Amino acid sequence: MMTSLLMMANGMGEGNGYLLAGMIGTSLLLAVAFILPGLIGLQGFCQIYLSAIEGLNLEASDALVKQRVEQARRKMDEARQRMEERVAQRSAPATACAPAEAAAEVAAPVCPACHAPAEADDVFCGHCGHKMR
Secondary structure: OHHHHHHHHHHOOOOHHHHHHHHHHHHHHHHHHHHHHHHHHHHHHHHHHHHHHOOOOOOHHHHHHHHHHHHHHHHHHHHHHHHHHHHHHHHHHHHHHHHHHHHHHHHEEEEOOOOOOOOOOOEOOOOOOOOOO
């Protein structure tokens, strides 16, 4: 009994060895049977590709691609310069106004309990409900 179980575990006995050999053989035959049609199809695709590019002037298309890339780079550089000019224009007035805004922020009343911003005429905090006066 123990020998039979050991043989079954190894794939032998009770016909399992024949089943394993049949599966391996069938797999090999199917692989060999499908290799040849697969290679013929691949050769056909290669022939179609080669005949499609036979009359193409690849140098002209390379030059066109390089020209388009150069145009895109020029547009990108122009956009970058415009953006830098706009940032420079916006940052100059903002620095001059920054101290006045900071003074306005200091003068704004805040809630003593939660430090939320409040209006000057508020009686209660709108955030926590604490009495302001």
